[in-house]
Amino acid sequence: MYRIHLPNFEGPFDLLLYFIRRDELDIYDIPISKITEEFQSYVRVMKLLDLELAGEFILMASTLMYIKAKLLLPKPKDENGEEIEDPRTELVQKLLEYKQIKEASEELRHAEEKNLHYHERKFFNNDESAEVIYTNTTMFDLLTAFKTAVDRIDNAIQEHVVELIPISVEEQKVELVKIVNMRGRIKFLDFTSNKPKSFIVVTFLALLELIRSNELFISQDDLFNDIIISPSINLN
């Protein structure tokens, strides 16, 4: 069984933010029906590929449907005749909070890279004369250490069936761009038919990255039809 953590989308919020950024939507006024459709088609494609989708995506799809439905109803008013809170409010707040952290983590990435090559001294001779105070001796440090030890047995007991994936996402990205540029356009399901699941997964992940970086373009005649992959030409 596969449990896919898409490298590009850390979760449903990330995917939603991607749609919002791509289509230059106003985060404070999200067009719910449009984004619900986008989200659902993403979920459908994942299902089409027979990939097990993290439950959170399904949950988000239904949350979006719920908000959409609520927006269609006449807006309830409170006793002063003022409109009660927009059903999108909570979602927007969550998206903003997520975005706030996401942007901070990008800054942390720079800090990490800057400090990657500072190495500390690792070996200290035991100086018997000095009085030693250990600084990492709390109950929780102990608990964490015990957990790590027992986890290791846990992993050793598990049988690991590791499916070897002969190609990496990086390699497949190069390959895809080459093929698409050569043939003009390809159909995703054609391209991946009769291929092992691992190949399909890697291809799909490569495709997602390429779409994100605008190196390839995809289109679909209908939600359930094959995805057509073509070179990225500015069609707008």
Next chain:
Amino acid sequence: MELKDLPYFFSLPKQEQKIALEALLFTMEEPLDINRLMKILASNESNSADEQDIIEYELLDKIGFNREYVKNLINELNNENSDNDRPFRIIESGGGYSLVTSRKYGKIVGKINKNIVRRKLSNANLETIAIIAYRQPISRPGIESIRGVNSKEIINGLIDKGFVRIIGKSDAPGNPYLYGTTTDFLKAFGLNSLDDLPKLKELKELGFSESEESGFTLRIEMEDESKQIDEKNVPEA
């Protein structure tokens, strides 16, 4: 008023002070914050550094041996070590000063011995540690409500890496553990304390488009949070 004795360290020639400082930090297993460093340097052979009251800081300050003086020694030492292609530098990170390899030789050593190279965190890891860093103490449900996805494995992975630890228990139903960041996290990101975390953007700055013609006003309840984090100083063991 006069100093009975100049503390041993300050009685050394300045050049030797610098080198002694480097050697001192070499023997330290934990970063040394400026207060403890001053205490050690100002202690005399006769008194232990713990007898702080004996140390005549004010008198030392008067003759110019204060924090600025010591910080200046560190700067000069780093410059000399850089000019002479020496492999070590003193940096301020993880709560104080420590001696580490220079970036140049750190990179070289990493190429010779790949085992010491720190791998960069994955995006999921980075995102999660950012949430923990800014919102600590925070429980797993708290983390998951921001990320929108199950984060158990990621949190446990960060614990294994030594960047996150349990710092308590929540009063919320089920008493979930509360997580916080460690000194190793600060060190890996070159932060001296949590106050050094990059400031979170104001929510207003986060909007994607400037057009505010929408008919809805949003009640934003989060604006205080960034302030909260600045003020809060989560204790580190």
Next chain:
Amino acid sequence: MELKDLPYFFSLPKQEQKIALEALLFTMEEPLDINRLMKILASNESNSADEQDIIEYELLDKIGFNREYVKNLINELNNENSDNDRPFRIIESGGGYSLVTSRKYGKIVGKINKNIVRRKLSNANLETIAIIAYRQPISRPGIESIRGVNSKEIINGLIDKGFVRIIGKSDAPGNPYLYGTTTDFLKAFGLNSLDDLPKLKELKELGFSESEESGFTLRIEMEDESKQIDEKNVPEA
């Protein structure tokens, strides 16, 4: 016969080789004997230091990059560091090379800092003491079956540190010693008694019961043990 690639270390200018050697020893967790040192230096970026057979020692030897060459680098480095009043030296002791303070600066540091040493228990130490704390009385084979590695040195080290003591002998073949924790252990971890240890049941949050694929049997075993520990009150000296 020719070398495919000169190992990265030997491709550096000689002066940088010396300094890189100093930085390398700074980052090592234990003294490096000449064999392991050679293995690390001779490994190429492309191969790990473990793939010893790939390393073409003979060819390296032929072009002059052998043990004598490396020992000579160390001597030259020590001489230069001495001439320039640098505080560090490479010495051979405890089974290999390590970087230490020079005698002069070692003495100076000793005079400045007669202080309490702040140290962190290594993960191996922490893990072993956790196992002993939860599973006591436990024999060395018992500890090793959990850790998966030989733990003799670690256990002896913990005895030296005063955290662990022998509390009896097992009836198992060979009558191995049984280990338990001490009052110093309780003190260091801020516990009043072993009853204050976090219950194993609380590990649930840390991911024992929820991992669908993982050892069901293990879980059951552990739940029993937590009871055992609850009921059992291991005598403390």
